[in-house]
Amino acid sequence: MGNSALKAHLETAQKTGVFQLTGKGLSEFPEDLQKLASNLRTIDLSNNKIEILPPLMGKFSVLKSLALNNNKLTALPEELCKLKKLETLHLNGNHLTQLPATFGQLLALKTLSLSGNKLRTVPTQLCSLRHLDVVDLSRNQIQSVPDTVGDLQTIELNLNQNQISQISVQISHCPRLKVLRLEENCLDLSMLPQSILSDSQISLLAVEGNLFEIKKLRELEGYDKYMERFTATKKKFT
Numbered sequence: 001m002g003n004s005a006l007k008a009h010l011e012t013a014q015k016t017g018v019f020q021l022t023g024k025g026l027s028e029f030p031e032d033l034q035k036l037a038s039n040l041r042t043i044d045l046s047n048n049k050i051e052i053l054p055p056l057m058g059k060f061s062v063l064k065s066l067a068l069n070n071n072k073l074t075a076l077p078e079e080l081c082k083l084k085k086l087e088t089l090h091l092n093g094n095h096l097t098q099l100p101a102t103f104g105q106l107l108a109l110k111t112l113s114l115s116g117n118k119l120r121t122v123p124t125q126l127c128s129l130r131h132l133d134v135v136d137l138s139r140n141q142i143q144s145v146p147d148t149v150g151d152l153q154t155i156e157l158n159l160n161q162n163q164i165s166q167i168s169v170q171i172s173h174c175p176r177l178k179v180l181r182l183e184e185n186c187l188d189l190s191m192l193p194q195s196i197l198s199d200s201q202i203s204l205l206a207v208e209g210n211l212f213e214i215k216k217l218r219e220l221e222g223y224d225k226y227m228e229r230f231t232a233t234k235k236k237f238t
Helices: 003-016 031-036 054-057 076-082 124-128 147-151 171-172 223-237
Strands: 017-020 042-044 065-067 089-090 109-113 134-136 157-158 179-181 204-206
Touching: 003 017, 003 031, 003 109, 003 179, 124 157, 147 171, 204 223
Parallel strands: 017 042, 042 065, 065 089, 089 109, 109 134, 134 157, 157 179, 179 204
Antiparallel strands: none
């Protein structure tokens, strides 16, 4: 991609606060973007070949939305966690195995998409984020959901297409969790905490494609309580 094309994109971004350059085969984060660090609200560099994000990422002080889907990222810089205004972060389809230790400093974050990476656990850093609405960890390599999940503040948690065979009972203590997606995992019915049904806020539980028949779920104690929440929520949206 030529310099003139990049220049044109930069000029547009200066006016709009939006920089979008997708599917151009970029192997590096465009360093010239830092000239617009104080006025860019949205950056979308999805469908490129970017392997590393530079430390200058921390300079985008008003950035609200960052999308880097389908790149080749294996790690994120600590500097990314300085983005105090960041509300939406899309990193689907990369090679991430973990998040930076300081990820919990992204206090404005509402939507986090990490589908199709190489995470082996639910990152504990997410428990510090009080404004999360949606967390997508589908299509990773997660095998169990730990006790720390009870502090997660998200409304929707997508764990579809992992390798989960164990879930902590603490998941039923998540104060805002309404939608829990666990489709296509390795769950036995005996490993699904019954408190999810009888004693949680969850009103949509998706568990198709595990090691049990859905009709068996309906026989569990607490299923009627879950159905009350499910039906009440359904009424709200119809």
